[in-house]
Amino acid sequence: MILEFNLFKPFSGQLIHGITTKPLGSFNNEEADFEKQKNKLPVNPIFNKQVHGDKIMLITERPDQPFEADALITQKKTLPLGIKVADCQGVLIFDPKTNSIAAIHSGWKSSVLNIIGKTVKKMGQVFGSNPADLVIGISPSLGPCCAQFSDPEKELPEFVHPFIKGKNVDFWSLSLQQLKEVGVPENQIEIVKECTNCNLNRYFSHRNGDKGRMAVFIGLR
Numbered sequence: 001m002i003l004e005f006n007l008f009k010p011f012s013g014q015l016i017h018g019i020t021t022k023p024l025g026s027f028n029n030e031e032a033d034f035e036k037q038k039n040k041l042p043v044n045p046i047f048n049k050q051v052h053g054d055k056i057m058l059i060t061e062r063p064d065q066p067f068e069a070d071a072l073i074t075q076k077k078t079l080p081l082g083i084k085v086a087d088c089q090g091v092l093i094f095d096p097k098t099n100s101i102a103a104i105h106s107g108w109k110s111s112v113l114n115i116i117g118k119t120v121k122k123m124g125q126v127f128g129s130n131p132a133d134l135v136i137g138i139s140p141s142l143g144p145c146c147a148q149f150s151d152p153e154k155e156l157p158e159f160v161h162p163f164i165k166g167k168n169v170d171f172w173s174l175s176l177q178q179l180k181e182v183g184v185p186e187n188q189i190e191i192v193k194e195c196t197n198c199n200l201n202r203y204f205s206h207r208n209g210d211k212g213r214m215a216v217f218i219g220l221r
């Protein structure tokens with residue numbers, strides 16, 4: 001099964017997107033059957049090597065070598081973007097005005113680096129995107145119920161501290177704040193607040209020990 005963001009549905013004439021669920025199998029590009037798995041998707045996305053950083057790459061052609069980046073942006077119709085997740089946030093951005101897209105892999109390390117805020121700014125620099133026009137979806141990911149640290153105050157920088165409850169951290173609210181800070185209206189942000197580790201029949205969870213990954217993809221028509 002492939003899920004869709006409700007906020008993206010009015011734009012189905014301009015773009016194709018989705019989030020795979022566990023029953024569709026794993027989309028880990030380090031697995032041998034990955035090329036065959038990709039045939040289950042309606043597009044052939046570019047999947048990169050994710051490294052939990054904040055590097056943003058402008059995609060202008062299909063790369064023949066794996067490259068390291070956690071955010072991809074493009075304006076090319078022939079180049080759908082993909083990331084794979086299991087607990088980390090898969091973030092998709094669509095700008096209907098400049099017809100540009102982004103796919104972001106945001107685990108807690110990239111959240112702390114504010115990769116999503118940086119990607120919004122980058123789309124402004126590269127495509128002339130206005131944050132007020134952007135539509136954003138955030139995939140099912142590790143919720144505040146399960147994002148536990150042994151000593152969050154010590155492990156995380158001070159600006160994250162308002163999102164700490166006991167030993168747990170609410171990265172959904174952190175992402176929302178980071179997007180609002182760069183000027184994205186709250187009603188244009190959809191966060192699917194389903195915790196991956198609490199819904200193991202639907203999603204893969206790294207915290208649960210799963211090796212599998214869901215694919216989160218977006219492409220322009």
Ligand SMILES: [Zn+2]
Pocket residue numbers: 142143144145146195196197198
């Ligand atoms: Zn949970």
